[in-house]
Amino acid sequence: MDIRQLINEKLAFLREKGVSSSRLELKILLAFVLKKTTDELYLYKLPLSDAQIKEFDRLVALRAEHYPVDKIVGRKGFYKYEFEVSKDVLSPRADTEIMVEKAINMIRENNFNSILEFGVGSGCIILSLLADTKNTIGVGIDISSKALQIAGNNARLLDVKERINLLQASWFDDNILEKIGQDFDIIISNPPYIPSGEINTLELEVKNFDPLTALDGGKDGLRDYRRICLLANKILKKGGILLFEVGEGEAERVKEIGEVNGLSYQETLRDLNDIKRCIIFKK
Numbered sequence: 001m002d003i004r005q006l007i008n009e010k011l012a013f014l015r016e017k018g019v020s021s022s023r024l025e026l027k028i029l030l031a032f033v034l035k036k037t038t039d040e041l042y043l044y045k046l047p048l049s050d051a052q053i054k055e056f057d058r059l060v061a062l063r064a065e066h067y068p069v070d071k072i073v074g075r076k077g078f079y080k081y082e083f084e085v086s087k088d089v090l091s092p093r094a095d096t097e098i099m100v101e102k103a104i105n106m107i108r109e110n111n112f113n114s115i116l117e118f119g120v121g122s123g124c125i126i127l128s129l130l131a132d133t134k135n136t137i138g139v140g141i142d143i144s145s146k147a148l149q150i151a152g153n154n155a156r157l158l159d160v161k162e163r164i165n166l167l168q169a170s171w172f173d174d175n176i177l178e179k180i181g182q183d184f185d186i187i188i189s190n191p192p193y194i195p196s197g198e199i200n201t202l203e204l205e206v207k208n209f210d211p212l213t214a215l216d217g218g219k220d221g222l223r224d225y226r227r228i229c230l231l232a233n234k235i236l237k238k239g240g241i242l243l244f245e246v247g248e249g250e251a252e253r254v255k256e257i258g259e260v261n262g263l264s265y266q267e268t269l270r271d272l273n274d275i276k277r278c279i280i281f282k283k
């Protein structure tokens with residue numbers, strides 16, 4: 001059996017189990033077992049050793065339990081970089097890349113140098129911004145100490161550890177502004193935005209493997225936008241920018257929340273599926 005056949009066989013197995021997987025996912029799992037890149041895979045000399053077959057079977061069995069591939073291999077590509085991930089962080093989403101690209105352009109055009117992220121998770125957003133801009137420094141806040149550990153590892157991987165301060169705190173803490181202790185040119189956030197009552201309807205890969213604190217945005221999904229807008233109005237410099245990722249159908253309501261909190265609405269960006277995904281405000 002060659003690599004192609006092996007992958008087809010496992011794909012059929014996953015489909016039988018009701019898991020919608022892809023050839024690429026299986027290539028990533030097999031490449032991980034063989035310690036190769038997916039491009040190198042088809043050059044690999046068969047047969048696989050018994051240990052390699054056993055390990056590949058084990059990983060495919062995890063996938064059959066809806067374990068997401070990035071969390072099986074502990075790595076996820078996002079924007080231009082690769083990030084360590086685990087069950088303690090939200091898996092970085094391609095939908096978020098549009099906001100990252102926009103923020104990088106705005107930082108460069110305006111010579112911004114201070115960045116704050118509310119809810120860093122793996123760090124995929126703020127670390128990409130720091131890696132792609134010069135003379136920038138950042139503060140990243142998260143309530144989860146386990147997420148901050150992963151973000152710290154990723155800061156080292158991207159070689160920006162010296163330029164980021166990772167702070168464990170909740171944005172609902174009474175003294176959060178004192179803890180942050182400075183103003184910023186740019187604030188960015190992809191907060192939890194799923195209405196609590198909809199968490200159960202999410203696909204198993206998300207519901208069972210992304211942390212609940214990264215998903216649950218309260219009764220109407222907008223709880224954290226209200227709090228972050230209130231804080232942003234106090235710690236954005238004049239002319240500073242706030243960028244939010246929003247859930248599908250939330251754009252208009254988040255625009256209103258920003259305006260009620262004294263921020264000036266600038267622009268809405270759509271993601272690759274043409275969904276309104278990013279809202280931008282100016283102080």
Ligand SMILES: C[S@@+](CC[C@H](N)C(=O)[O-])C[C@H]1O[C@@H](n2cnc3c(N)ncnc32)[C@H](O)[C@@H]1O
Binds near residue numbers: 089121125193213214
């Ligand atoms: C949707 S995830 C975004 C993670 C990452 N920025 C990304 O885009 O992949 C939201 C993050 O906010 C954090 N979070 C949720 N509630 C919080 C709170 N009250 N204070 C601080 N962080 C919070 C979660 O732990 C999670 O890491």
